Amino acid sequence: MEKVVIVGAGPCGLLLAHYLLRRGDRYQVEIYERLGDPRKVALSNSRSIPYSLNERGIGALRPIDGLEEAIKAGGLENWKIIHHKPHGKTQFLPRRQQSTIDTDRISLVNKLLSSLVAMAEGSSRLKLHFNYKCLSVDFPRQTILFESVTPDTQTELISSPVEYLHFGKNKAEGRGQKAEGEEESCKVEGYDNCLGGHNLKPLLVSYDRLVGADGARSSVRSQFLKTQSFDFQQTRARSYYKTLFFPSRNEETGYELQPEGFHVWKREEGITLVAGFQVSGGYIGVVFVTRNRQNILNFQSVSQVQEFFQQYFPEVSPLLSVTEAEALMKRSISSQMKVRCSRYHHEDRVLLIGDAAHAVASSFSGQGCNAALEDAQIFARILDESEDNWEVALAKFTEQRQPDAQALWELDGNILPLSKRLFTEFILRERWAKIAHSWFPNLFAPPLRELLNSNTPYTEILKQYRGWVTKVKASNLKLGGR
Structure with a gap:
């Protein structure tokens, strides 16, 4: 039985664990996650953000018995986007071909965890470890060094202030080699500093196969920089955001925001709010601002929060409680990273998947989670085709997946314009495309958003909409967008 260690318990890593465990007794899976168990975290205290799962993501869940049904039961089927214009006007963008399932990150992860635990019940093939931070990886020795952290010692990783990083080819000659007579040790150069002053015991874990599913700031991927012929590009998205939570109805006034569809408010000033309705009866929203406006989210008082929403999002203002306004004021301003790599594997032992391999800031296109889930399905299919020959499967995954990931990088942030004039053009284009495609399907492509909500390869979507x-x-670059 081969031991597969997955670093990162996000949707992608958990789905891949499903695919591995259903292969019988071939694999033992151990998952290590830097954050705590999400099943024990209240939604309002979590890092949860709204997700819209389309056919690409749902299709990746479908092969696992009962998983699609469980996710749908915990989410809401959505057939339209509601665009809120200034002065109270609304515009509906229907999804006539495919619906999406609106959920949030924590709910999705919890459903995946519950399903995974049930799948492995009665066996020792699954081990879950939360609050374990990956400090380093030793490819030659096939070991990973973790630090056990407690919630009060966890801090968010701070990304580099450099806007654009490009790492060329790196040689690993002589690195990580064990000298003759040297004893195995957990000691890592600079390790005392890594502990941040906390006297916590490190944990050295061995693996047969390693999967880096630990997000855009992947610790596993950082080890790739020490290997030969690996190129890596990272850039910070030009939008910043804060998450908020609010009910659909104000019980005192009776005011209600209709819980049908995914709500979008786009303002000319580079300020956007998106909100998805949840089964719990409330909304999870995310306020985005362009980089040159990020200070506007640095609220100093509750009244400042209330004034901001009254000015830009008056439909939400009556639903925002004083308690949530206080919480929003205290939440830190977050940003997203875009990542792309020249390969997603190292030799026949290590795989990068999801955001660790190709992160995008897809808040408006909604592709990040869907593409990550699709990664797991594609690798599982390749593993089937190669009869569990990881040397063949890993190389094929890079070869097959990289073109789509590169196309998604180009699409990301360049689908919905910040310009009010171009946004109007986008809506008109989508309406025309729907009519033209229905009349002449062989001559005109479907609307862009319908393609994105399908499982059409990203390379094909980019080819058809390169001009747009x-x-x-x-x-968007002129307006300070992504």
């Missing part, structure tokens, strides 16, 4: 993407990219 180029146009939006130029416009």
Whole structure:
């Protein structure tokens, strides 16, 4: 039985664990997650953000018995996007071909965890470890060094202030080699500093196969920089955000925001709010601002929060309680990283998957989680085709997945324009595309959003909409967007 260690208990890593465990007794899976067990975290205290799962993501869940049904039961089927214009006007963007399932990150992860635990019940093939931070990886020895952390010692990783990083080829000659007579040790150069002053015991874990599913700031991927012929590009998205939670109805006034669809408020000033309705009866929203406006989210008082929402999002203002306004004021301003790599594997032992391999800031296109889930399905299919020959499967995954990941990088942030004029053009284009495609399906492509909500390869979508993407990219850069 081969031991597969997965670093990161996000949707992608958990789904891949499902695919591995259903292969009988071939694999033992150990999952290590830097954060705590999400099943024990209240939604309002979590890092949860709204997700819209489309056919790409749902299709990746479908092969696992009962998983699609469980996710759908915990989410809401959504057939339209509601665009709130200034002065109270609304515009509906229907999804006539495919619906999406609106959920949130914590709910999705919890459903995946419950399903995974049930799948492994009665066996020792699954081990879950929360509050374990990956400090380093030794590819030659096939070991990983973890630090056991407690919630009060956990801090968010601070990304580099450098806007754009490009790492060329790196040689690993002589690195990580064990000298003759040297004893195995947990000691790592600079390890005392890594502990941040906490006297916590390190844990050295061995593996047969390693999967880095630990997100855009992947610790596993950092080890790739010490290997030969690995190129890596990282850039911070040009939008910053804060998450908020609010009910759909104000019980005192009777005011209600209709819980049908995914709500979007786009303002000319580079300020956007998106909100998805949850089964619990409330909304999870995310306020985005362009980089040159990030200070506007640095609220100093509850009244400042209330004034901000009254000015930009008056439909939400009556639903925002004083308690939530206080919480929003205290929440830190967050940003997202975009990542792409020249390969997603190292030799026949290590795999990068999801955001660790190709992160995008897909808040408006909604592709990040869907693409990550699709990664797990694609690798599982390749593993089937190669009869569990990891040397063949890993190389094929990079070869097959990289073109789509590169296309998604180009699409990301360049689909919906910040410009009010171009956004109106986008809506008109989508309406025309729907009509033209229904009349002449062999001559005209489906609407862009319908393609994104399907399992059409990203390379094909980019090919059909290259002109529009180029146009939006130029416009958004002028306005300080992504």
